[in-house]
Amino acid sequence: MTRVLLLGGSGQLGTAIAQRWSDCEIVAPSHDELAIEQSGRLADALISTRPDVLVNAAAFHDVDRCEDEQATALETNAFSVGRAARLAAQRDVLFVTMSTDYVFDGAKGSPYAESDSPNPLSFYGASKLAGERLVEAAGGRAFVVRTCGVYGPSRSPSRRRTFIDRILAAGESGEPLRVVADVVASPTFAGDLADALRKLxxxxxxxxxxAAAAGPVSWYDFACEAMRQARVELAIEPIAANQWKARAIRPRYSALESAKLGELGIAMDPWREGIAAYLALGVR
Ligand SMILES: NC(=O)c1ccc[n+]([C@@H]2O[C@H](COP(=O)([O-])OP(=O)(O)OC[C@H]3O[C@@H](n4cnc5c(N)ncnc54)[C@H](OP(=O)(O)O)[C@@H]3O)[C@@H](O)[C@H]2O)c1
Structure with a gap:
């Protein structure tokens, strides 16, 4: 049986991995027990756990806070990830870590493939890109997987409601809803992402x-489809991104094409199916 040491096991992706990698033996210390910055503790955990795979699903990914807390963003998303990759490489443990669509600037205007050049607009994107490069430099067996707009159940104490939960809660309470219509992404159901990672x-x-849901979609169209599938009836007002003020600059177009996964015969579900799978869990 494959032994997995999982960081970030209480988050959206970590929860999906813990639930869906049923053929693996998973050890998932909490953030309190093992922060990714604690390289000494991570080295000890690699010795005591003897995993085949180290999965890093932890990150500092509050995009706006990363603008103000740049040192923390770099430490958590880049330097610590690089050290983890080196520790894994020294013990010949396969390393898996996640990156983001925010490494791109959105200028391409069509789904980004792995061969496209990154150009992050935010410090979060820059810190994740630095993490990617440090993993590559570590030289071990590693998968670096960029994803986009992840949603799924989470056991994290600091979890925030998913975009779908917030949309449906507003719809059900009759609150007016405004969603950006000129920002296009690939919102990805964490369960589907976990399944793809297991195959990878x-x-x-x-x-x-x-690794992101198939098909680009604006957040407005995504919200309308979530309401339709959940049979919540309320009109959503489409707004432009410049009506939504945020600290960090985000790409207007950051849909990802899971091109290399496709070459391996690993298919990501279309975004509409992701919504259906999430709603079917009934966990709101
Ligand atoms: N969510 C998205 O839309 C999105 C989009 C693109 C890429 N990604 C990437 O996908 C990965 C998974 O995202 P997610 O949505 O599953 O994240 P999430 O739900 O926020 O979960 C993050 C997990 O990491 C833990 N954690 C945070 N900081 C940590 C640290 N310094 N050391 C150890 N554990 C720490 C959290 O524990 P506590 O809550 O207890 O602190 C939680 O278990 C991340 O690498 C993220 O950058 C996410």
């Missing part, structure tokens, strides 16, 4: 991958 780690085709 069964291969030896190490490197950088995109």
């Amino acid at each position: 780690i069964g291969t030896t085709e190490y490197g950088l991958y995109h």
Whole structure:
């Protein structure tokens, strides 16, 4: 049985991995027990757990806070990830870590493939890109997987409601709803992402991958479809991104094409199916 040491196990992706990698033995210390910055503790955990795979689903991904807390963003998303990759490489443990669509600037205007050049607009995106590069430099067996707009149940004490939960709660309470219509992404159901990662780690085709729901969609269209599927009736007002003020600059177009996964025969579900799978869990 594959032994997995999982960081960030209480988050959206971590929860999905813990639930869906049923053929793996998973050890998932909490953030309090093992923060990714604590390299000494991580080294000890690698010795005591003897995993085949170290999965890092932890991150500092409050995009706006990363603008103000740049040192923390760099430490958590880049330097610590690089050290974890080196520790894994020293023990010949497969390393898996996640990156983001925010490494791109959105200028392409069509789904980004792995071969496209990154150009992050935010400090969060820059810190994650630095993490990608440090994993590559560590030289071990590793998968770096960029994803986008992840949603799923989470056991994290600091979890925030998912975009779908917030939309449906507003719809049900009759609150007026405004959603950006000129920002396009690939919102991805965490369960589908976890399934794809499980298949990916069964291969030896190490490197950088995109893993996101198939098909680009604006957040407005995504919200309308979530309301339709949940049978909540309330009109949503489409707004422009410049009507929504935020600290960090985000790409207007950051849909990802999971091109290399496709070459391995690993398909990501279309975004509409992700909504259906999430609603079917009934966990709101
Ligand atoms: N969510 C998105 O829309 C999105 C989009 C693109 C890429 N990603 C990437 O996908 C990955 C998974 O995201 P997610 O949505 O599953 O995140 P999440 O739900 O916020 O979960 C993050 C997890 O990491 C833990 N954690 C946070 N800081 C940590 C640290 N310094 N050391 C150890 N554990 C720490 C959290 O524990 P506590 O809550 O107890 O602190 C939680 O278990 C991340 O790498 C993220 O950057 C996410």
